[in-house]
Amino acid sequence: MKLLVCIKQVPDMESKFKIDEDGVWFARADLAWRMNEYDEYAVEQAVQLKEQTGGDLTVLCIGSDQVKETMKKALAMGCDRGVHISDDRSYLKDPYEIASMIAEFARDKDFDLIFTGMQSQDRGSGQVGVIIAELLSISAITTIVDFKCDNGKIVVKRELEGGVKAQVETPLPALVTCQLGLNTPRYPTLPNIMKAKKKEMITIAAEELHTVSAMQKTLKIAFPEKQGGGLFLEGEVADIADRLISILREKTSVLA
Amino acid sequence: MKTLLVAEYRQGKVQESYAELMAFAAALGAESAMFIVGVSSGDLPKFQGTLHVAEVSEYGEYNPDAHKYLLLDVVAQEQPDMIVFSHSSYGWDLAPRVAVSLKAPQISEVIGVEDGKLVVPSCNGKLKRTMTGNGDVTVVTLQAGAFSLSEPPAGISNVCPVVGEYQGMVTLLGYEAAEHGGVDLTKSSVIVSAGRGVGKPENIQIVEGLAKALGGEYGASRPVVDAEWVPHNRQVGTTGLTVSPKLYVACGISGAVQHLAGMKKSEFVVAINTDKDAPIGELADVFAVADLKLLLPVLTEKIQAL
Ligand SMILES: Cc1cc2nc3c(=O)[nH]c(=O)nc-3n(C[C@H](O)[C@H](O)[C@H](O)COP(=O)(O)OP(=O)(O)OC[C@H]3O[C@@H](n4cnc5c(N)ncnc54)[C@H](O)[C@@H]3O)c2cc1C
Numbered sequence: 001m002k003l004l005v006c007i008k009q010v011p012d013m014e015s016k017f018k019i020d021e022d023g024v025w026f027a028r029a030d031l032a033w034r035m036n037e038y039d040e041y042a043v044e045q046a047v048q049l050k051e052q053t054g055g056d057l058t059v060l061c062i063g064s065d066q067v068k069e070t071m072k073k074a075l076a077m078g079c080d081r082g083v084h085i086s087d088d089r090s091y092l093k094d095p096y097e098i099a100s101m102i103a104e105f106a107r108d109k110d111f112d113l114i115f116t117g118m119q120s121q122d123r124g125s126g127q128v129g130v131i132i133a134e135l136l137s138i139s140a141i142t143t144i145v146d147f148k149c150d151n152g153k154i155v156v157k158r159e160l161e162g163g164v165k166a167q168v169e170t171p172l173p174a175l176v177t178c179q180l181g182l183n184t185p186r187y188p189t190l191p192n193i194m195k196a197k198k199k200e201m202i203t204i205a206a207e208e209l210h211t212v213s214a215m216q217k218t219l220k221i222a223f224p225e226k227q228g229g230g231l232f233l234e235g236e237v238a239d240i241a242d243r244l245i246s247i248l249r250e251k252t253s254v255l256a
Numbered sequence: 257m258k259t260l261l262v263a264e265y266r267q268g269k270v271q272e273s274y275a276e277l278m279a280f281a282a283a284l285g286a287e288s289a290m291f292i293v294g295v296s297s298g299d300l301p302k303f304q305g306t307l308h309v310a311e312v313s314e315y316g317e318y319n320p321d322a323h324k325y326l327l328l329d330v331v332a333q334e335q336p337d338m339i340v341f342s343h344s345s346y347g348w349d350l351a352p353r354v355a356v357s358l359k360a361p362q363i364s365e366v367i368g369v370e371d372g373k374l375v376v377p378s379c380n381g382k383l384k385r386t387m388t389g390n391g392d393v394t395v396v397t398l399q400a401g402a403f404s405l406s407e408p409p410a411g412i413s414n415v416c417p418v419v420g421e422y423q424g425m426v427t428l429l430g431y432e433a434a435e436h437g438g439v440d441l442t443k444s445s446v447i448v449s450a451g452r453g454v455g456k457p458e459n460i461q462i463v464e465g466l467a468k469a470l471g472g473e474y475g476a477s478r479p480v481v482d483a484e485w486v487p488h489n490r491q492v493g494t495t496g497l498t499v500s501p502k503l504y505v506a507c508g509i510s511g512a513v514q515h516l517a518g519m520k521k522s523e524f525v526v527a528i529n530t531d532k533d534a535p536i537g538e539l540a541d542v543f544a545v546a547d548l549k550l551l552l553p554v555l556t557e558k559i560q561a562l
């Protein structure tokens with residue numbers, strides 16, 4: 001089986017964000033970067049499948065040189081090779097451009113299965129996976145929380161609102177977008193981290209794959225205006241606890 | 257401006273979220289038509305205008321390829337400026353397929369309209385972006401709960417059947433109900449919830465300790481449930497429970513929209529979080545900027561001593 005998993009490097013969401021000079025994205029300096037959480041589930045599922053059935057697993061990431069750090073984690077988790085689509089300006093591209101580049105790369109490679117996250121934590125469009133599948137004319141199923149593959153087809157569970165699940169089947173080739181809770185992503189072990197350093201890393205210039213133009217535009221990015229007139233309690237915990245108790249007494253009936 | 261609103265039908269029911277699509281169209285001052293794969297002779301959305309209905313018995317509840325082609329036929333007929341979905345398991349699955357076919361931009365998870373431009377969240381709600389699409393038609397998905405009608409939806413539709421010889425590559429085998437049973441959090445007047453900020457499973461106890469001291473139950477955000485530190489019947493949020501206690505204490509919970517959706521009707525909200533900028537602050541009446549591992553034991557002890 002030929003497998004592809006697409007990952008994105010995103011800032012840690014607990015970071016203190018600042019707005020970039022151009023006013024359309026956040027400043028990229030001084031942030032801690034990591035693998036998009038949803039993509040960790042995608043990598044884990046792809047690695048598990050490779051372990052079960054054998055096969056060849058490529059991890060792909062579009063971004064600047066620094067994304068290679070995140071790709072190394074995926075290699076240490078068990079991917080066989082990395083394809084780095086080198087692009088210093090990928091964060092300014094819209095989901096259609098990103099997906100087209102990936103589809104352009106994948107077009108003649110005959111992947112049996114492509115795994116993506118259901119959404120990226122920073123952009124959160126939830127589009128790239130489905131667009132790739134549409135451009136390649138293969139089946140796509142989103143938001144999976146359970147995955148089985150045999151006899152040339154996959155049977156997955158999609159998560160719906162309220163915790164209901166839908167069991168769905170489709171023939172290969174197919175693309176799935178992975179949701180939280182699909183599996184428990186492994187921690188790379190030290191020997192695997194060492195092995196990962198020797199794995200193949202192919203770099204492709206973005207221009208070679210970038211054939212479409214943006215269809216949407218960010219006019220501006222801003223902090224949401226604070227609406228809650230919430231009260232902030234800071235300082236010593238004992239003091240916070242006392243103030244909190246007196247607020248609960250005054251404003252709620254739960255301590256009555 | 258004309259919008260085509262895509263309503264949803266699941267497990268034999270029209271999903272009420274169609275009213276949010278109508279509210280969005282109203283916010284834009286747009287006229288609209290609606291599309292649903294449902295039952296033309298059964299329960300339908302209460303919508304004033306043209307309602308295009310494809311039969312669910314023919315096309316299935318989840319059959320994205322077929323639904324895409326049916327919808328594209330309606331788009332050709334209606335020529336809308338915008339095609340509007342809920343940002344839901346149905347909407348985020350179908351919308352990009354339609355957008356690609358139309359070579360149209362898709363703007364996901366819209367939370368507001370400012371001067372006719374669409375506002376979407378980024379980075380777990382810490383930032384918001386104002387977006388615009390190029391081209392004649394834009395596909396949008398709306399964040400659940402972001403738009404609402406002041407009156408229940410009403411109206412008499414002009415029902416138009418939609419048919420076509422369409423098949424799909426995906427087969428729906430069946431549904432699995434959510435796991436329920438055991439404790440019923442929706443009945444509790446105090447809920448203290450544990451988020452990923454608890455760090456390790458042992459710390460669930462200190463959250464449970466505070467819940468007990470307050471005479472309530474403990475709940476959890478999704479990652480804590482996914483990690484199996486807490487059972488699913490205690491998960492609060494879009495894929496868990498919707499609760500409205502007198503007091504909700506969110507411990508180490510960032511405040512992702514899917515969590516907020518499950519607890520925003522709480523009467524009083526306390527957040528305990530080390531990150532002062534955490535989006536839970538948007539909703540919290542009181543925000544204690546503190547390490548929950550330090551604050552909770554002290555707080556619990558003091559409450560027990562009252
Ligand atoms: C389709 C879909 C459905 C979903 N459904 C749900 C749902 O039903 N319910 C749900 O909860 N989520 C749901 N999610 C997930 C949601 O998007 C978030 O990922 C999740 O709510 C985050 O949980 P969290 O706040 O516990 O963790 P995080 O976002 O990781 O936040 C942890 C917080 O803990 C704080 N913290 C860290 N250490 C400490 C400390 N020592 N003391 C105090 N604070 C600390 C951090 O500052 C941070 O704010 C869904 C997502 C999707 C895509």
Ligand SMILES: Nc1ncnc2c1ncn2[C@@H]1O[C@H](COP(=O)(O)O)[C@@H](O)[C@H]1O
Nearest residue numbers: 006007062116117119120125126127128
């Ligand atoms: N720059 C990128 N490089 C590789 N994969 C990406 C990139 N951006 C998005 N993806 C994939 O597409 C998924 C959905 O992203 P999005 O549409 O941005 O929410 C992610 O979870 C990744 O799997």
